Amino acid sequence: MRASFFVLLFLGFISIEGKVTSQMRSFSGPRGGLGSPSFPDQYPNEFQDTAIIQLGSGYTTDYIIHLDFLVFQLENLYDTVDIFDGNSTDPADNIAKLTGNMTGRTYQSDGPVLTILFKTDLTGQRDGFYVRWTAVKKGESYSAPKTCDNLIISENTGYGLIYSPGYVGNYPDSISCSWTLEAGVAQKVLLIFYAYETEDCYDVLSFYDGSIINANKRSKGMCGDIVNPTTEAAFVLSTGSKFSLVFTSDMTKNYAGFTAVFRYVSASETINGDFNRMDWTPSKIDRHPKMIKPPKTPL
Ligand SMILES: *[C@@H]1O[C@H](CO)[C@@H](O)[C@H](O)[C@H]1NC(C)=O
Ligand SMILES: *[C@@H]1O[C@H](CO)[C@@H](O)[C@H](O)[C@H]1NC(C)=O
Numbered sequence: 539m540r541a542s543f544f545v546l547l548f549l550g551f552i553s554i555e556g557k558v559t560s561q562m563r564s565f566s567g568p569r570g571g572l573g574s575p576s577f578p579d580q581y582p583n584e585f586q587d588t589a590i591i592q593l594g595s596g597y598t599t600d601y602i603i604h605l606d607f608l609v610f611q612l613e614n615l616y617d618t619v620d621i622f623d624g625n626s627t628d629p630a631d632n633i634a635k636l637t638g639n640m641t642g643r644t645y646q647s648d649g650p651v652l653t654i655l656f657k658t659d660l661t662g663q664r665d666g667f668y669v670r671w672t673a674v675k676k677g678e679s680y681s682a683p684k685t686c687d688n689l690i691i692s693e694n695t696g697y698g699l700i701y702s703p704g705y706v707g708n709y710p711d712s713i714s715c716s717w718t719l720e721a722g723v724a725q726k727v728l729l730i731f732y733a734y735e736t737e738d739c740y741d742v743l744s745f746y747d748g749s750i751i752n753a754n755k756r757s758k759g760m761c762g763d764i765v766n767p768t769t770e771a772a773f774v775l776s777t778g779s780k781f782s783l784v785f786t787s788d789m790t791k792n793y794a795g796f797t798a799v800f801r802y803v804s805a806s807e808t809i810n811g812d813f814n815r816m817d818w819t820p821s822k823i824d825r826h827p828k829m830i831k832p833p834k835t836p837l
């Protein structure tokens with residue numbers, strides 16, 4: 539899988555002053571995504587990352603930048619993100635100050651350039667953030683398209699992001715989207731959900747070991763208010779190297795849906811052992827007894 543929808547330009551340099559490592563990054567294009575340093579691994583301590591996003595040529599001051607934080611988990615109060623208008627870190631240009639768990643938040647600049655300043659202190663690391671940006675004409679409102687297109691961002695470095703149609707806004711009614719993730723030989727697919735909320739139990743994310751056609755469906759899918767984006771993350775691990783997902787919604791009632799990071803991990807990985815966060819266990823799924831419903835669309 540390859541990223542198809544964004545253009546990135548990385549013109550970085552790294553410097554070390556005292557103990558704090560500073561890094562500058564520059565991104566250009568009408569849409570794209572960027573993660574905190576080391577994402578999706580935990581970010582480093584004593585680090586300062588300045589990322590400048592410019593929409594690029596053709597995007598005049600008639601355009602603004604819309605930001606959707608698909609993932610946002612920082613150590614509360616000690617690690618921070620500041621968003622500034624323009625190529626600036628002047629307090630007068632500050633749009634927002636973020637910390638803690640803020641997955642699903644949305645911000646907008648006043649013009650075609652903005653700066654994201656990320657600072658960490660000397661202890662306490664978390665998963666960090668991944669933000670998606672989009673050019674929007676001034677005066678027009680923006681919400682992510684509610685279709686099955688472009689619901690996956692693959693960084694081609696062993697991880698990616700996957701989210702429900704319309705995220706961070708609500709998913710549409712009567713939709714069925716599918717994804718197939720393929721890890722290498724002797725690997726499995728690990729999904730880390732940073733948000734999950736669907737209608738219980740009419741809108742369901744189902745898991746298949748293998749490709750969708752001719753695959754073993756896991757007996758249970760996910761539905762309901764499962765992962766609170768301000769307090770939790772949850773895990774799902776594939777059985778083999780290929781893992782397929784199908785999200786279906788019925789005709790009424792919709793919610794924010796989900797956002798997850800996928801990673802390719804060693805086949806010997808287990809969820810219970812090595813991960814120091816809330817595990818996605820069968821007993822947790824069992825809290826939702828109505829969960830097993832066949833997808834509405836035949837596969
Ligand atoms: C941002 O401003 C700094 C200082 O003026 C400059 O050195 C840098 O090249 C600018 N970066 C971009 C991407 O315009
Ligand atoms: C953020 O989420 C993590 C779990 O993913 C949790 O351990 C932590 O307490 C949360 N932080 C806040 C400030 O709620």
Ligand SMILES: [Ca+2]
Nearest residue numbers: 613659661662
């Ligand atoms: Ca910290």
Ligand SMILES: [Ca+2]
Nearest residue numbers: 737788790791
């Ligand atoms: Ca529904």
